[in-house]
Each structure stands twice: as structure tokens, then as C-alpha cells.
Amino acid sequence: MADHPLASGASTAIVASTVATAATATSATGATGGAQGATPPAAGIEARFAVDYAGFRLDVDLRLPGRGVTALFGHSGSGKTTLLRCVAGLEPAARGRLVVNGECWQDDARGIQVPTHRRELGYVFQEASLFPHLSVRRNLEFGLRRIPAAARRVRLEHAVALLGLEALLERMPDRLSGGERQRVGMARALLTSPRILLMDEPLAALDHRRKQEILPYLERLHDELDIPVLYVSHSPDEVVRLADHVVMLGDGKVMAAGELHATMARLDLPTAFTEDAGVVIDGVVAEHDDHDHLTRLDFPGGAVWVQRQPVALGRRLRFRIHARDVSLADHRVEGTSIQNLLPATVTEVVGADSPAHVLVGLDAGGTALIARITRRAAEQLVLRPGRRMWAQIKSVALLG
Amino acid sequence: MTPEDWSAVRLTAQLAGLTTVLLLIVGTPVAWWLARTRSRLKPLVASVVAMPLVLPPSVMGFYLLLLMGPQGPVGQMTQALGLGRLPFSFAGLVVASVIYSMPFVVQPLQQAFEAIPERLLEASATLRAGPLDRFFSVVLPLARPGFLTASVLGFAHTVGEFGVVLMIGGNIPDKTRVVSVAIYDHVEALEYAQAHWLSGGMLVFSFVVLLTLYGRRRGNVGGGVG
Numbered sequence: 001m002a003d004h005p006l007a008s009g010a011s012t013a014i015v016a017s018t019v020a021t022a023a024t025a026t027s028a029t030g031a032t033g034g035a036q037g038a039t040p041p042a043a044g045i046e047a048r049f050a051v052d053y054a055g056f057r058l059d060v061d062l063r064l065p066g067r068g069v070t071a072l073f074g075h076s077g078s079g080k081t082t083l084l085r086c087v088a089g090l091e092p093a094a095r096g097r098l099v100v101n102g103e104c105w106q107d108d109a110r111g112i113q114v115p116t117h118r119r120e121l122g123y124v125f126q127e128a129s130l131f132p133h134l135s136v137r138r139n140l141e142f143g144l145r146r147i148p149a150a151a152r153r154v155r156l157e158h159a160v161a162l163l164g165l166e167a168l169l170e171r172m173p174d175r176l177s178g179g180e181r182q183r184v185g186m187a188r189a190l191l192t193s194p195r196i197l198l199m200d201e202p203l204a205a206l207d208h209r210r211k212q213e214i215l216p217y218l219e220r221l222h223d224e225l226d227i228p229v230l231y232v233s234h235s236p237d238e239v240v241r242l243a244d245h246v247v248m249l250g251d252g253k254v255m256a257a258g259e260l261h262a263t264m265a266r267l268d269l270p271t272a273f274t275e276d277a278g279v280v281i282d283g284v285v286a287e288h289d290d291h292d293h294l295t296r297l298d299f300p301g302g303a304v305w306v307q308r309q310p311v312a313l314g315r316r317l318r319f320r321i322h323a324r325d326v327s328l329a330d331h332r333v334e335g336t337s338i339q340n341l342l343p344a345t346v347t348e349v350v351g352a353d354s355p356a357h358v359l360v361g362l363d364a365g366g367t368a369l370i371a372r373i374t375r376r377a378a379e380q381l382v383l384r385p386g387r388r389m390w391a392q393i394k395s396v397a398l399l400g
Numbered sequence: 401m402t403p404e405d406w407s408a409v410r411l412t413a414q415l416a417g418l419t420t421v422l423l424l425i426v427g428t429p430v431a432w433w434l435a436r437t438r439s440r441l442k443p444l445v446a447s448v449v450a451m452p453l454v455l456p457p458s459v460m461g462f463y464l465l466l467l468m469g470p471q472g473p474v475g476q477m478t479q480a481l482g483l484g485r486l487p488f489s490f491a492g493l494v495v496a497s498v499i500y501s502m503p504f505v506v507q508p509l510q511q512a513f514e515a516i517p518e519r520l521l522e523a524s525a526t527l528r529a530g531p532l533d534r535f536f537s538v539v540l541p542l543a544r545p546g547f548l549t550a551s552v553l554g555f556a557h558t559v560g561e562f563g564v565v566l567m568i569g570g571n572i573p574d575k576t577r578v579v580s581v582a583i584y585d586h587v588e589a590l591e592y593a594q595a596h597w598l599s600g601g602m603l604v605f606s607f608v609v610l611l612t613l614y615g616r617r618r619g620n621v622g623g624g625v626g
Contacts, residue, residue: 090522116525117533123526129519133541142537143527192527 043067045196045228049086049096058082058094058252066101068244069222069229071260073236079252080232081126084198087230088123089116100196101228122189124199128181130173136184137169143192152193159187162224163217179210183217190221197221197229203238218242236271240264240280240320241399265368267361272370273353278322279368280399285315297396301365304340306396318399323359325394326371330381332390340393344369349383358383362391401597407574408582408598415490415578416558419497423505423554424547426498431509432539450503457500461567464496468568488570493578496568497558505554512546513539549613556609560602 043066051058058079064070072080086094089105098106100121105114122143130139140156160166163183173181182202189197202218203211215238222229222242233239239246240260247257248269256269265279266272283297283304293308297317304319311317332341344362352359358378362369369391381389434446452460467474468486478486486492516539524534540547562580569576571585579598586595 088522088526090525115530116522117528117530119526121526123523125519125523127519129517129523131520131524131538131542142524142529146528146533188527198526 043101045087045101045230046097046099047083047087049083049094049098051082051086051091051094053093056082056252058086060249060252060254062247062254062257064230064247064257065228065245067226067228069231069242070245070247071239071243072230072232072247072249073234073239073243074249074255075234077251078249080234080249081200082252083249084200084230084232087196088121088198089114089119103195120192120195122192122194122197124182124185124189124197124202126201126204128173128178128185130176130181130184130188132173134173135169136165136171136173136176139173139184140165140169140188140191143188147192154190154193156191159190162190162220163187177210178206179213182206182210182214186217186221190225194227196227197225199229199231201232201234203233203235215241236274236276237399241318261368265361265370267348267350267359267370272323272350272359275324276322277359277370277372278320278325279370280318280320281367282316282318285309285311285313285317288313299367301363301367302342304342304393304396306398309398320397320399321369321393322395322397323370323372325396326362326369327392327394328360328362328371328373328377328381328383329390329392333392336392338392338394340396342369342391342393344389344391346383346385346387346389348385349378362389364391401594404573404577405582405594405598408577408579409601411490411574411576412559412578412580415493415497416555418494419501419558420505420551420554422494422498423501424551427502427505427509427550427554430502431506432513432535434506434510435513449506452500453503457561457563458567460500461496461564464499464564465567468492468495487568488572488576490569490575493565493569493576496564497561500561500564501554501557504557505550508546508549508553509543512543512549515546516542545616548616552609552613556606560606 045062045064045066047064048061049058056077056079060079060083072083074080082091085091086096087098087100087105094106095108096106097108098104103120104110104112105119106112130136131142134142140159144152144156160169163186165180165183165187168176168180168184173184176184182205186199186202203214206214219242231238231242243260245258246260246263248255248263248271250270256263256266261280261282263269264271271277281299283299285295286298286303287296288294288308289296289305290308294305295307295309295311296303296305297319304321306319309317332343342364344364347361347363347368349361350359351357352372356374356376357372358375360371360373360378360383362371371391383389430445430449434442434449465487466472468478469475470479470485475485475487478484483491486495520538520542521534524538529537559578560580562584565576565578565581566584569578569581571577571581577585579602583595583598583602586592586598
């Protein structure tokens, strides 16, 4: 995906001016808002919602960053889609307050409830929800035609190129594959030049192959959009691949919210107790070894060697190190096949999902690691916070 | 066919046309409300709208006559407004027909509206379409087959009504004497030839209408909403 012809150049600027514009508009809204005008318009998203349904209650109070991808992550029934719909104004029963990059969309205390069609947002539904009576082109133009010409920051050709829709424009939605439909849905949402993009499990209805087909497009959106994206997902894979921030929801409540890498490294969250537990690291491509077909990825506190990647030096690559792939030694082991060894300090030791195992939190010079080892090994090694160890990394999973 | 017969045909077409137009205007919001509401009043309204399906036309006509008559509340209102009395006038026929044919327009529309996924309306709202805009750019095009069915059934059913017309309109040539009443007159007078012309015409008309409707439906498979 990194060397895709569209990944560089002109299209980069697509929504670049959004944040600046939002800031200007903000002061205007703030002024009309009157009474509480003392607080300066802050970038970011303030979302406080309470909704009561039979047998389910959503109650959240969140401050989210005003840019980057924030994953709303949780099991089905955790309230993540309801939260997204609250942001879009699609849950009329929701009480609370919502401010998106300075613009107030809901504040029950002041009687403000901006209807959905007046909120500058883009929404991608789980099912693409294309209009069946309109061609792909007319679907794309639906939102575009409804915003003032001066507010159009995304041109049709840009969105079409970004999502690879050139060949589909004249087709009717029933002649598209699921993945194609979803791409059209994303382009259609982008063409309203939104201040925020809301995506409700856009990949959930797709099979594995279609997912792989769309993920690069999502990553490209992430790289090129300068607006906040709220991305609902129950798939840890998607979250670690796309998100910068993560909000974990359970039973309608926020269990954790924070920066992705830090949150994934936490040992007090349910994510730590799954087969999938592990950290996410952003590495920079620092060296290619063409003789051994390896690539070195540097990150704060260390480096790992992975299979040779067709990626230019200096580019960022995200990867995961699963807790199950990290073992520990109290000295630098010689004569091992494991190539990636990192000195690290133990930060905490907690029980794992099975009574036979523990999770060990590690600090490798500024980068967090988690190791899942047997309780017996932990006792033999006398693992305590502060103890210096060597982390032996058996495998590194590249994302994207 | 006598000039009086032609006059009856023309009057019938006018009545059915006007009734259909009025029904589409009145019936669309009613059908939309019935299709989308979660109100407890829904069964009540749905039942009232569907009453003409089961009531004998004479019962409908009787009560409408009382309502619109000089002593009835509607009658007193129309008189107070200077509109005169509705019974035994073309206007009265139109009002009665609108009520009598209501379910034939509302029900197909309601079904068409119910088939439109809520998700599409939400999608159009997130694409900046306001409520009216949503109706005209999403609901109307997707419900087009429903509108066609509703119009055809509303028109054809109004053409075919007899009992209500007789009760409300009577039998005044050029004013309230529609084809169905004219046929009755001819049969009463043993004018079988004229009765044949009009009845045969109705038979062919009804058959062609239904054939068009069902033929179109078959050709329209795949126009589903998904």
C-alpha cells in the first residue's frame, strides 16, 4: 500500500484545510452561544451521553482528540454503535452534550439539538446503505450537491481516485460487490466535506478477502484526512491497524480510553487476557539487508529485524508483538535462533487468563512490551518490578 | 349510446380523476404516518381508514348523508362557509368517494413506505437531506410502484362505486349520474342494449386496468430495495 501511486502528491491536500476552517467557524459559534462564552473553543470532541433502553443503558463522558482515528472498541451490545449514532444525532432519546472541534451539536442544558442533516459529518454504515435507485455517480453526488459550493473541500474526482471507483461510476448499486459498495459509501460520506467521519464497522459485513481489499483504502483515508474519525469495531486486528486512539466500551460504559499503544500495553484491561494480547509499536524502516532479506525497524528503545519489506527507508510501519511471542531471560542468551533481543525492565507482573501463566509488563527503553510466561518461570526468575531482563521476541506481526 | 350515457362516462372519469388526485394528496401523509409511527393510535387510524373495505356502501352513504345533510355537523359547516349543501352535488360525490376509496390508496402507499429501510433515510440525513428533501429524493422514487398501484386502484375503485353514489349523489344527469347509476337506470327501464354498452365498457376497463397493474408488477421484480 505504501507505494500506491495515489498515496502521495496532490491528493494529500484533500481535507487539509478542514481543521483550520473548523477553528474559524468555532469562534463564530462560540460568540452566538453567548452565556458561557468564557471557555475558549477547544479542538477535540467532547461527548457526554446517557440513553436508556429496555435492558440497556449507555452512559459515557468522553474527551476525544480532534484528529486521527479513534476506535470505539467492544463486544456487540457494548454500546459502541449507539454511541456513534448519538454523535450523528440518530438517537433522539439520547441526553447529553456533544461538541465537535468547537462546534456544539447537542447540549440539553441549553436546549441545543442540531438535527442530523445540519451536522457536518460523514457516516459510513455497516451495510453501505447506498440508494438503490441511483447510480454510483448519483449516490456520490447526493451529499456533494447538498452542501454549498464554497464548502466543498473534496472534489468528486479526488474521492473517486482515493477509493478506486473510476470503473464503477455508471453502475447501479445492485451490480456492485459488498466491498465495492462499502467503498462507494465511504466516498459518498467524504464528499460532504465532513468535520468528522463516523464509521460503523464498515468491514463487518465483508468476508476476509474483501476486508483485505478495503483495509488499504482505510489506511489511505487515515493518512490523508485531517479530520477526526470515529471507527466502531469489534475486531482487535482492525483497531490495532487503523487507530491512533482507542475507547473500550463494555455494557454501555467506558472501560478505558487513551492512546492506542499505551492502552494496548495495559495489563488491567480485558484485552490483556485474550489470546491476542500484545503491544502495538510504530517502527521506522531504518535499514534493508538485501543479503539476508531482512528489514530493520527502529523504535524508541530498540529495533527489530523482520522479513525484507518493499517499503522505502524512513517510512513508518506498524507492527504487533504478541505477549505469547515474548520470552524472558536474565542474561543475554547466546546460541539462540531468536534474532530480536531487547533489554527491558520489568514494570509489573499480573495473573493471566490461565492460572498457569502470568503477564509481565516490560519497559524496553521507552517502548512497552508484554510477555506471557508460566507462573513457574516467573517464580524461578524472581520477576519483580525494576528487575532488568532480556526480552526474546520470537515473532513480529506486521500490520498493513 | 345516448348523449346522456356519454355524459355519465365523462362525469365518472372526472369524479375518479379528481378523487384520485385528492386521495394521493391526503393519503400520502396518512400512509407515511401509518408506515413510520410507533404511536398507540396507529391501530385506531388504520381501522378507520380500512372501514370502507368491510362496510356496506349503503351504510357509508347513510352516515355521510346524515353528516353532510342540513342538520349534520359537516352540512352546517359547509352552509356556514357559504359552500351550500354537499348531498346531491358533484362536490358531495367527490368527498364521499375520497372517503370510500381511501383504503385503496393508503394501503399500497403504506406498504411501499414500509418497504423502505429506515437506514436509507438515516443515510440521506447524514448526507444533509432535510425531512422534505428526504421524502422527495429518497422515499418518492423508491415508492413509485406503490404510487402507481395506489393511483390505479383509487381510480378504478371510484369508477366502480355504486351504493355510496346513489345515497349521496342521487341520480341527477350531468351532475351526479355516473356510469354505474346509469346502468342501473337502463336495466330498470329494460334498456338492455344501452346497459350492455356501458357494462361491457366497464368490464373491459376494469380488466385492462388490472392486467396493466399485475403485468407491470411481474416485469418489476428486481426493483427491490436493498
